[in-house]
Amino acid sequence: MVVLPRPSKRRARPLRQLQVLVVDRQSLFLAALAELLTAAGLTATIETTTDSEAAMEQLAGDRVDLLFCEVRSEPLGGAEIAARARDLKAKARIILLSDPEDRALLVAALSSGAVGFFTKDASPEEFLEGVDAVLAGHYVLGRDLIHTTLNRLAQPGGSSRATPRDQLSPVERNILVMVGRAASIPAIAQSRGISEKTVRTHLTSIYRKLHVRNRSEAILWLARTPLGEEAVLEN
Template sequence: MVVVPGALAGPSDAGRGSAPPRALLIDRQPLFLAALGSLLASPPLNADVLVTTKSNEALEIAGTRDVDLVLCDVRAEPVAAAELPAMLAGRLPGLRVILLADQEDEPLLLNALQCGAAGFFTKDTPVAEFLEGVAAVVSGHFTVGRGLLRQVLAMMSGDAEVPPKTELKRLTTAELGILRMVGRAESVKKIAQQRGISQKTVRNHLASIYRKLAVRNRTEAMLWAARMGLAQPET
């Protein structure tokens, strides 16, 4: 799993303090809703769970209840899942949205990467990783399931327009090495450990990479690396 610290952090007074989060779940399948609700209501999250099978009903609930987190199937109807983050933000500033998808719906998650959601996971994500990701989102971070990210990057590297190679010449040797690791979904901590530098130095390199490549965040840098063929595992 990749966590981008504070990428979508909202107002400091968002949420309900130290109380367990209130989560609103949206999915077309009642059985999945029941299983997911039970998981989130149990430790370590102990969430107060609300459920609905319709995305328009979720908007109504968000208008009348204090909700901290929305977990929504990417095929939610009748309001498209990719439209929900912006619509919900107008009702509850600071509310976080996580989009979920079956494996065959990964392209829909790719198309929704810039919709304003704070987390993206496929439904086959390991439970421990998923719960860690949900907790990170509740804390104000941006998360992408590791398995999903690898497949999305592979798809992007084959289908997307390739950026000009002249862009690579702007990067130093160290920055290029770090970009390769970012493309493989390595965490800041792991990059620092493998390169023998501090996490602060890694973040400084990332800031320089973003500026030189004209990308806004780590997710866009990952996609850029994939399109350039830099995300391949080392042999």
């Protein structure tokens, strides 16, 4: 594990009880992580959710001190949540998590505003040490991510950013393909079994990741990629 000390005027741990929120698509993982944190003696009220949009609302209201979020959380991805929280100057410290096969996505999120990064197969000891370091105001990178990070930086023009397509979640890619088929927001909502508000949230995230301003520019971007072929084939 790599710990990068960061000058901070904040206490290592607030004197009051921490408000902790855990976001993941899998309920079993949520329960396991909450149990691990409780067993480690973390003085906190721990909440869990599978809905990252609801988590974003809590962050915006400054009701969270420490957030653990899966990088592929839905409807908003973990990197998107961290970036929005940074823009809002939310007080929460954010630790992003990923499955081992998603290391590249986690490394791509290094500049998102999160301060801790771990794959889900990290040892409990390393993970809890990292949590303590984050609460002390430091920046933490799990041992399992060091090789991936160095490889990315060693590439010509290397950086910690993934391509726009890499940053799209599976749900976002699906919605983008539907946009390419000229599906309306109500039609997308009905097809996905989600609210129109959630569809709009997805679209905002898609536009941001693709660096486009609106639906028309997103369709033009789509037409230049293999995803665009999916839209044509299914039309």
